[in-house]
Amino acid sequence: MTFLVRTKKKISGFLRALFKKRTCRIGIYGPPNAGKTTLANRIVRDWVGDAVGPVSEVPHETRRVRRKEDITITGQNGNSITIDIVDTPGVTTKIDYNEFVEYGIEKEEAVKRAREATEGVAEAMHWLREDIDGVIYMLDATQDPFQQVNIMLVGIIESRKLPVLIVANKNDLPDASPARIKSAFPQHPVIAISSLEGINVEELYENMTSYFE
Amino acid sequence: MPHKCTQCGREFEDGSTVILKGCPSCGGKKFLYIREAERHDDVLKEKTIDEIARDTGEDVLEVKPDRRNEEIEVFERIESIRILSPGSYELNIEKLARSDEVVVGLEKEGKYVVDILSMAKKKK
Numbered sequence: 001m002t003f004l005v006r007t008k009k010k011i012s013g014f015l016r017a018l019f020k021k022r023t024c025r026i027g028i029y030g031p032p033n034a035g036k037t038t039l040a041n042r043i044v045r046d047w048v049g050d051a052v053g054p055v056s057e058v059p060h061e062t063r064r065v066r067r068k069e070d071i072t073i074t075g076q077n078g079n080s081i082t083i084d085i086v087d088t089p090g091v092t093t094k095i096d097y098n099e100f101v102e103y104g105i106e107k108e109e110a111v112k113r114a115r116e117a118t119e120g121v122a123e124a125m126h127w128l129r130e131d132i133d134g135v136i137y138m139l140d141a142t143q144d145p146f147q148q149v150n151i152m153l154v155g156i157i158e159s160r161k162l163p164v165l166i167v168a169n170k171n172d173l174p175d176a177s178p179a180r181i182k183s184a185f186p187q188h189p190v191i192a193i194s195s196l197e198g199i200n201v202e203e204l205y206e207n208m209t210s211y212f213e
Numbered sequence: 214m215p216h217k218c219t220q221c222g223r224e225f226e227d228g229s230t231v232i233l234k235g236c237p238s239c240g241g242k243k244f245l246y247i248r249e250a251e252r253h254d255d256v257l258k259e260k261t262i263d264e265i266a267r268d269t270g271e272d273v274l275e276v277k278p279d280r281r282n283e284e285i286e287v288f289e290r291i292e293s294i295r296i297l298s299p300g301s302y303e304l305n306i307e308k309l310a311r312s313d314e315v316v317v318g319l320e321k322e323g324k325y326v327v328d329i330l331s332m333a334k335k336k337k
Contacts, residue, residue, distance in 0.1 A: 097300030111300030118294060118302040125309035149306065156310045 023070060024212050025084045025131055029124065029157070030138030031149055032059035032090025032117075035169040037066075039138060039195035040087035044068050046201070052087050058103045060117035062089045065127050075209035076202060083212065086127060089120030093149050128156070134163045134212040141168040141176035141192065145184040154185060163211055165204070168192040172199055215252060216244040219262050222255045243275050292318035292325060 028036045040052040053066050066087045074080040095117050100110035128135075135157050139145050157164050166185050168178035171192045178192035191207055193200040216225040216232055220241030225232050235242050245266050247254075254260050260268070293308040295318035308316075315328040 091306055093304050093306060095302045095304065096297075114300040114302060118304060121304050121306065122294070122309050122315075125306060126313060129310060129312075152307060156307065 023082050023084050024133045025067075025086055026134045026136060026208070026212055027086040027088055027124075027127060027132040028136045028138055029088055029091060029128070029153060031140070031143075031147070032092055033057070034090065034138040034140045035195050036090065036138045037062050037087050039136070039167065039169065039193075040066070040068070040085050042195050042198065042201060043073070043085055044071060046205075047071050047073055052085065058100060058105070060090055060095070060100075060113060060120070062087060063113070063116040063120040064089065065120070065123050073205050073208055075206040077206065077209070079209040081209045081212060083208075086132065088124035088127060089117060091121050091124055091149060091153055095121075128160070132162060134165075136165050136167055136208075137188075138167045138169055139181055140170050141178050141181060142170055142173050145181045150184070154188075158187075164188045165207055165211055166190045167195075167204065169195055172197045214246045214248060217247045217255075217262070217265070219243040219245050219266065222262050224252060290318070292316040294318070296320065 028040055030036050035055075037053050037055045041055065044050050044052050048068070048071055050068065052068055053062055055061055067084055068087075069084045070082055071085055072080055072082045095114050097107070097110040097114040100113050101107060105113065137150075137154060137157070139150065154164065154166075166181060166188045168176070168181040168190055170176055171178060172194035176192075178190060181192075182190045189207060189211065191200065191204050193204055195201065215227050216229060217223070218225075218232075218236040218239065218241045220243065221236060221239040223236060223238045224247070225244070231237055232244055236244075245262070247265065251265065251268075254265055255262055290305060290308075293305050293315055295303040295305075297303060297320065303318075314332045317326040317328070318324065319326060
């Protein structure tokens with residue numbers, strides 16, 4: 001039985017690969033708490049009317065990669081693109097359960113969360129290596145963009161020759177500085193938005209349709 | 214025998230422990246043994262420290278920084294994930310980006326768990 005199922009899967013996969021060009025998979029990457037899931041939710045809500053996952057102020061809310069398929073985005077210029085949105089856990093180099101305890105989470109739960117977040121980073125990196133065709137790199141514009149993890153992760157994405165759109169998020173906050181992000185990554189287009197308030201997301205859509213072809 | 218810093222010429226008593234952290238004046242890490250009679254030669258005879266080094270023919274003592282204190286850069290490490298304590302992790306995203314091979318470092322330096330299965334997988 002399993003054999004039949006497997007064969008069927010293989011054949012259908014093969015046929016799909018043969019006749020249908022795989023939709024462009026866009027991964028939303030970035031450090032924890034940059035607003036990746038908020039943006040993914042906004043994109044999906046704007047174009048499909050659905051949601052990707054829950055958001056919270058506690059870092060590492062997203063601990064598994066989540067995907068939403070076949071989203072067609074149309075820019076104001078009329079160009080449109082069909083993509084799969086891949087929302088990834090925040091990538092960081094250090095995860096400590098005490099960080100979650102500070103948010104009032106019980107120790108046992110915090111340890112579990114740290115473990116899941118670690119697995120999530122490994123999963124996000126796996127996706128980046130195998131299944132991603134373009135990246136939206138999400139940064140909190142109120143934070144210092146010159147952190148090692150950002151420089152390194154953007155470097156890894158560049159070495160894979162994937163197109164990158166840098167998004168300076170949380171631009172509705174008074175101490176947001178998209179200019180600082182522009183100076184950190186002059187080699188990539190930077191779009192300042194607020195995914196929570198929906199500010200300037202049209203420009204992002206416009207850029208996505210032209211950039212991720 | 215007294216020591217002399219090869220960089221700034223400051224002299225130290227024999228067995229002085231302050232030089233173990235480098236010269237307190239200039240931070241120099243190389244010291245020369247000098248005979249009691251040759252003390253202050255650089256000032257009295259206007260010799261350069263290089264000349265003194267040549268003339269005395271003594272070995273130059275080099276103080277090396279304690280290697281254990283050197284922080285090893287996370288991303289040059291062998292492991293992809295280090296478990297510092299339960300619930301506390303250090304991730305080597307460069308290693309994770311390169312392959313699915315998993316090497317987990319445990320608490321102390323030099324203790325590892327290697328996932329052989331992940332390494333045996335065929336590379337795409």
